[in-house]
Amino acid sequence: MKLIKAAALGVTLFFIATASNAGETLDAVKKKGYVQCGVHTGLPGFSLANSKGEWTGVDVDLCKAIAAMMFGDANKYKAVAQTTQQRFTALQSGEIDVLTRNTTATMTRDTTLGLMSPAINYYDSQGIMVSTKLGVKSAKELGGAAVCVQPGTTTELNLADWFRANKLDFKPVVINSPDEAMRSYVAGRCDAYTTDKSGLATIRSTLANPDDHVILPEDFSKEPLGPMVRQGDDAWFMVVRWAFNAMLEAEEYGITSKNVDEMLKSPNPNIQRILGVSGEMGKGLGIDNKWAYNIIKQVGNYGESFERNIGITSPMKLERGLNAQWRNGGLMYGWPIR
Numbered sequence: 001m002k003l004i005k006a007a008a009l010g011v012t013l014f015f016i017a018t019a020s021n022a023g024e025t026l027d028a029v030k031k032k033g034y035v036q037c038g039v040h041t042g043l044p045g046f047s048l049a050n051s052k053g054e055w056t057g058v059d060v061d062l063c064k065a066i067a068a069m070m071f072g073d074a075n076k077y078k079a080v081a082q083t084t085q086q087r088f089t090a091l092q093s094g095e096i097d098v099l100t101r102n103t104t105a106t107m108t109r110d111t112t113l114g115l116m117s118p119a120i121n122y123y124d125s126q127g128i129m130v131s132t133k134l135g136v137k138s139a140k141e142l143g144g145a146a147v148c149v150q151p152g153t154t155t156e157l158n159l160a161d162w163f164r165a166n167k168l169d170f171k172p173v174v175i176n177s178p179d180e181a182m183r184s185y186v187a188g189r190c191d192a193y194t195t196d197k198s199g200l201a202t203i204r205s206t207l208a209n210p211d212d213h214v215i216l217p218e219d220f221s222k223e224p225l226g227p228m229v230r231q232g233d234d235a236w237f238m239v240v241r242w243a244f245n246a247m248l249e250a251e252e253y254g255i256t257s258k259n260v261d262e263m264l265k266s267p268n269p270n271i272q273r274i275l276g277v278s279g280e281m282g283k284g285l286g287i288d289n290k291w292a293y294n295i296i297k298q299v300g301n302y303g304e305s306f307e308r309n310i311g312i313t314s315p316m317k318l319e320r321g322l323n324a325q326w327r328n329g330g331l332m333y334g335w336p337i338r
């Protein structure tokens with residue numbers, strides 16, 4: 001065991017990395033009978049609990065997919081709400097098995113923080129939102145603006161980079177609590193609010209008059225958002241990677257939660273392997289060959305999850321954009337199940 005001190009994003013974290021824990025989490029999850037996922041405290045469309053404690057969102061769907069894959073039951077999960085500041089410590093300490101929470105995969109997180117990213121479930125970018133009253137059309141008109149931002153995020157770093165690169169001054173207003181950050185923005189303590197564009201769209205949808213706020217066109221950064229697991233936890237890494245790939249492959253082959261039972265009769269060898277009709281695709285992870293069938297039946301494919309939670313017909317109204325399937329000009333490209 002070695003003790004690692006990681007100073008990243010202004011947060012100092014201590015954690016213990018074991019030399020070899022290749023199957024540790026997979027075994028522990030099998031034994032306890034459910035998976036614990038770190039999720040956002042409440043970001044509509046990504047992860048949100050209702051008054052009955054039922055969670056929905058694309059990040060929560062990935063957590064449910066892991067549960068369906070492992071146990072044949074998408075309800076065998078526990079969502080543990082994490083702030084931006086808590087999330088990495090919770091994963092490093094073993095409080096959660098996987099972080100499924102609008103988290104950007106970066107080199108620092110993959111190296112110094114001792115984590116690794118098995119998949120990207122939403123290709124995003126950082127943007128900035130202002131009141132329409134400002135009459136601003138571009139972030140380049142925001143010289144001297146006070147900008148609300150949350151600490152412990154890529155957002156804080158990219159904001160400074162972007163304004164510096166564009167030779168503009170700004171005043172960062174760093175606020176830990178997301179609710180307080182929003183209140184400060186709405187109350188006019190900041191001229192602008194910045195985070196991932198998906199976050200801006202969802203937050204905007206919750207404001208009293210969404211049309212009074214505009215997300216400016218600039219992209220400050222690339223934000224590949226995805227799940228994270230602990231380094232060295234190889235078998236568990238593969239579970240998360242393949243749970244997500246099954247959702248992508250299902251969409252590509254037109255398998256949905258509604259038609260999955262009919263699809264069991266498909267003559268297409270790819271569909272047969274995905275659904276466990278032929279081959280023994282679960283064997284390598286010691287799980288049921290119907291693992292992907294269970295995900296699709298109970299959670300749906302990637303497109304179904306996207307449309308239901310954040311798509312153009314949802315209150316978030318997000319286009320597929322970069323998150324479209326590769327055949328439709330997007331970056332979503334499922335790895336072959338064979």
Ligand SMILES: N[C@@H](CCC(=O)N[C@@H](CS)C(=O)NCC(=O)O)C(=O)O
Pocket residue numbers: 040041043082083084085102103104150152153154155176178195196199223225
């Ligand atoms: N994707 C970026 C930004 C994530 C982020 O800032 N999320 C904010 C805005 S949605 C957040 O989670 N706030 C809620 C909280 O801290 O509890 C990262 O991984 O650092």
